[in-house]
Amino acid sequence: MRKTFFWIGISIFCFQFTNCSKSFYEYPFQDPSLSVEKRTADLVSRLSQDEKIAQMMNKTPAIERLGIPPYDWWNECLHGVARTHYKVTVYPQAIGMAAGWDVEAIKQMGDYTAEEGRAIYNTTQAKQDYNRYNGLTYWTPNINIFRDPRWGRGQETYGEDPFLTASLGKYFVEGLQGNDKTYLKAAGCAKHYAVHSGPEGVRHEFNVFVSNYDLWDTYLPAFKQLAASNVAGFMCAYNAFEGQVCCGSDKLMVDILRNEWKFNGYIVSDCGAIEDFYKHHKTHPDATHASIDAVFHGTDLECGREAYLGLKQALEEGLITEEQLDVSLKRLFAIRIRLGMFDPPEKVPFSKIDSTALESPMHKDLALKMTRQSMVLLKNDGALPMNKTLLKKVALIGPNINKPEVQLGNYNGFPSRIITPLDGIREELGDNIEIYADTVIGYYGETPKSFDSTLAQVKDADVIIYVGGISPRIEGEEMNVNAPGFFKGDRTSILLPAVQTNLIKALNSTGKPVVFVLMTGSAIAMPWESTHINAILNAWYGGEFAGKAIADVLFGNYNPSGRLPVTFYADDQDLPAFENYDMSNRTYRYFKGKTLYPFGYGLSYTRFSYKWDKVPKAKYNDQENIECAATIENIGDIDGDEVAQVYIQYPHGANLPLKELRFFERKHIPAGKSEKINISIPIAQLAKWSESSKGLVVPKGIYTIYAGSHAENEAILSTFEVN
Secondary structure, three states, X not given: XXXXXXXXXXXXXXXXXXXXXXXXXXXXXXXXOOXXXXXXXXXXXXXXHHHHHHOOEOEEOOEHHHOEOOEEOOOOOEOEOOOOOOEOOOOOOHHHHHHHXXXXXXXXXXXHHHHHHHHHHHHHHHOOOOOOOOOOEOOOOEOOOOOOOOOHHHHHOOOOOXXXXXXXXXXXXXXXXXXXXXXXXXXXXXXXXXXXXXOHHHOOOOEEOOOHHHHHHHHOHHHHHHHHOOOOEEEEOOOEEOOEEHHHOHHHXXXXXXXXXXXXOEEEEOOOHHHHHHHOOOOOOOHHHHHXXXXXXXXOEEOOOOHHHHHXXXXXXXXXXXXXXXXXXXXXXXXXXHOOXXXXXXXXXXXXXXXXXXXXXXXXXXXXXXHHHHOXXXXXXXXXXXXXXXXXXXXXXXXOOOOHHHHOOOOOOEOOOOOOHXXXXXXXXXXXXXXXXXXXXXXXXXXXXXXXXXXXXXXXXXXXXXXXXXXXXXXXXXXXOEEOOEEOOEEOOOEOOHHHHHHHHHHHOOOOOEEEEEEOOOOOEOHHHHHHOOEEEEXXXXXXXXXXXXXXXXXXXXXXXXXXXXXXXXXXXXXXXXXXOOOOOOHHHHOOOOOOEOOOOOEOOOOEEEEEEEOOOOEEOOOOEEEEEEEEEEXXXXXXXXXXXXXXXXXXXXXXXXXXXXXXXXXXXXXXXXXXXXXXXEHHHHOEEEOOOOEEEOOOEEEEXXXXXXXXXXXXXXXXXXX
């Protein structure tokens, strides 16, 4: 390519002669001193029709005459850089990171992920390797609301609560994109916009209807927050909304995202979604008309099937103009310019990051910290932590004792080493304690006629650790899985598969202490286990250090502090129809039944008490902030982290939430010490959709505010009125 190495020559010259004149820039779009707007206008003005269309698909070809190399927009970094052949740091799956409730940790994770992504980008650019998963445009985070635990992709989200999701998504994007005034470190993308959370089997043709109340109360808040946080991109979803495909929705794409929220970043289709217009939704006759409608609605980039090639015919027939394509092209090239792709390397502060950043000690330390934070102790009758000095033999049983791929979740990268539960427990116990290890069963299937041989092996064990649950190989994105309890990556039942419960019952019959380590991407119903066995630790899909973190919790090296970002229901009967997107009786905010484990729940090896330092005042108007404060004391004898959670109960009325998270803060509190939390909640954040006003309005009346360790723990409470 004639200009592939244009900037290399310029960079060498500028290094030798410090006053690098603007005259060396062949085109204005290459001049970093000009505004992004001027640079994109210049670049787009130089493109032919065919070049313009080609630059609106994720795998873009080179424009050799302008010195622009190929670029593939498609990359992922859900919990660390994904799908690369380079060894990278792998953090807990997104749902596990959410269980940490630590905004600063997730921001740091975003920054470290961008650093590893830059290392890969810089390395591959030097090799002229322009393949997929080498770029800087990451289609992350997934901020869909995990409204139903049967959805297989719920593991990719931050849980069921809009406020928690918005908070974690905001901090992740801030870390990923960086704080440089000129350049993005990497580009984030909020997906899947919007009203999207299964079923996987019909996602290409499914049409969702929800009330305006549910739309604004549940499905839009996190996206609104990320638009306000200047996320670089949005990805529009496969499904339709109110009869229009999401990537061609008047309401979602134009009225709300572009006009009301003033979002001026780029929008990419989910991969193959434009083809869905005419092949599955059948709302458009062909690729040409589907592409026209998508571009009219602001879908700037097509991922997947090259339906946008139909834009050639649209231009020829006068159905769309070049000027309309230019709107999208300017948004797309603005992102590439902000990433420094057309600038001399010495101008871009991230251009010197090299492969030494991959799996750096700081990154691995953070991954271990976040994995430990993600561990949620659901039950403990005193069996934990275990004193290993009293142990002679440990039985380690179950399908997840040594499955490295399970810990990685989905949309994952690959580290140099993965520590499984078997690895972690072996390393913790050393050579003097016998470990008997056997998977015995798979995740599902028929129960063996007898477990006698297993019981004979564990009868002299001091403790039985059962490591089970499910796997990202059977729950996930549109998977070819049709097994008992699973369909297309979703679940048809939230119960722990019966074969596992039957094995746990057999193990429990030995009279030995039984500890259940659960690995999952979602809520699991475990009514028998919760009643009968000694301890349950939810370890999610914990990333490369899952086995180490599990061992640390089991043997007391780390005091568990994870909190559930989803409700654990007791039974399938607690759930409305999966296809119904109405929020009535869904999630902790609207569920009226009895939970197995409530939202925000998680035990510790110590205890905490709460008291008000400053109570809210009696009355507010909708322009004020609730300002109050509380002290949390560690009244146990072990240092620990508490995740303080503040909830609002609304005035009684139709549709209003039963309760709603509005503040949280993680605090490390040594034994016998206390920490203060200062709570500030804008009354305006309590606004709900009013059909009569056709907008968001703060309901009038008496509210309750309470703080505690989970959604059902009213450790301290007060009331106030909004008038």
